[in-house]
Amino acid sequence: MYYIKNRISIFLVLSSSLDALTASCGDRERLGASFSGVENFEFYGLKNVHVFVMLVSISVLLGLGLDGKGSKSGASGRCYGCQGTGMRVTTRQIAPGMIQQMQHVCSECRGSGEHISERDRCPQCKGNKITPEKKVLEVNVEKGMLHGQKIVFNAEADEAPDTITGNVIFVLQQKNHSKFRRKSDDLYVEHNLSLAEALRGFQFVLTHLDGRQLLIKSHPGEVIKPDQYKAINDEGMPQYGRPFIKGRLYVHFNVEFPESGSLSPEKCRALEAILPPRPGKCSSDMELDTCEETTMHDVNMEEEMRRKEQQRRRQEAYDTDDNDEPNMPRVGCNQQ
Numbered sequence: 001m002y003y004i005k006n007r008i009s010i011f012l013v014l015s016s017s018l019d020a021l022t023a024s025c026g027d028r029e030r031l032g033a034s035f036s037g038v039e040n041f042e043f044y045g046l047k048n049v050h051v052f053v054m055l056v057s058i059s060v061l062l063g064l065g066l067d068g069k070g071s072k073s074g075a076s077g078r079c080y081g082c083q084g085t086g087m088r089v090t091t092r093q094i095a096p097g098m099i100q101q102m103q104h105v106c107s108e109c110r111g112s113g114e115h116i117s118e119r120d121r122c123p124q125c126k127g128n129k130i131t132p133e134k135k136v137l138e139v140n141v142e143k144g145m146l147h148g149q150k151i152v153f154n155a156e157a158d159e160a161p162d163t164i165t166g167n168v169i170f171v172l173q174q175k176n177h178s179k180f181r182r183k184s185d186d187l188y189v190e191h192n193l194s195l196a197e198a199l200r201g202f203q204f205v206l207t208h209l210d211g212r213q214l215l216i217k218s219h220p221g222e223v224i225k226p227d228q229y230k231a232i233n234d235e236g237m238p239q240y241g242r243p244f245i246k247g248r249l250y251v252h253f254n255v256e257f258p259e260s261g262s263l264s265p266e267k268c269r270a271l272e273a274i275l276p277p278r279p280g281k282c283s284s285d286m287e288l289d290t291c292e293e294t295t296m297h298d299v300n301m302e303e304e305m306r307r308k309e310q311q312r313r314r315q316e317a318y319d320t321d322d323n324d325e326p327n328m329p330r331v332g333c334n335q336q
Contacts, residue, residue, distance in 0.1 A: 185247030
């Protein structure tokens, strides 16, 4: 867990699995702490609310009768360094006749504009008017909460004199899961089928996020095509606020074909007798004699496109170098 704090709010960062907690926002002082992650079934499972007990470090106005004054007497004077403005202006000469003026926070009062004598300073806050404190927050994470959803604790952030106390904000973030992929209230899962399973039928058991075993099987005589999807109702993610209503579970099928050379000629003839006939008309031997025979080879298209892109960039760099060369004078004939 990390959190970023400023004068307005504290954003906490928590990380985990499919529906994890994290936070973003702010670019100031960053402090570190630890957090044990949340598993997917805790957002999908039987319990409607999962409670996290978080220990947060914040700044609070000092009490004990001082009421955030920072002094024993409760009085303070005007800072002599900035004359009570909290800012100081310095000038410097950067060139003859040119002067630069800069404004920065007063280092003596740290921008408060007040000065407290050392004798009168509070022994606990040293005149800063605030003191660090640890606060326990219970974060209730309900089933079906979405990526980017915020859990806000109002007025629980850092306190400061003459400043409205900000909020502590948790922002949920979704991380990748090894098996399931979430889109809104729906879940997606990949499953590989052999060619025999795609043609003759299949049956397998899928372990869901809550530990239940789902039996998934095809209908009699059904043929599964490559890249085909099947949907199972009411097995997706629960809806936030209505946990008994769930989305769909989509199964994406990938059909694995046999390796080249693994089928003997006898098996190929047996398959050809079973499968539907080949489409298109057969060419005669005379027509085939006029054709040029080609040879195909395996190729990795991703690697092929990367190689072509590198060649294109090298050619562009070469052409640019040629265009940058100055025009050389041509050799001409001397006039007689």
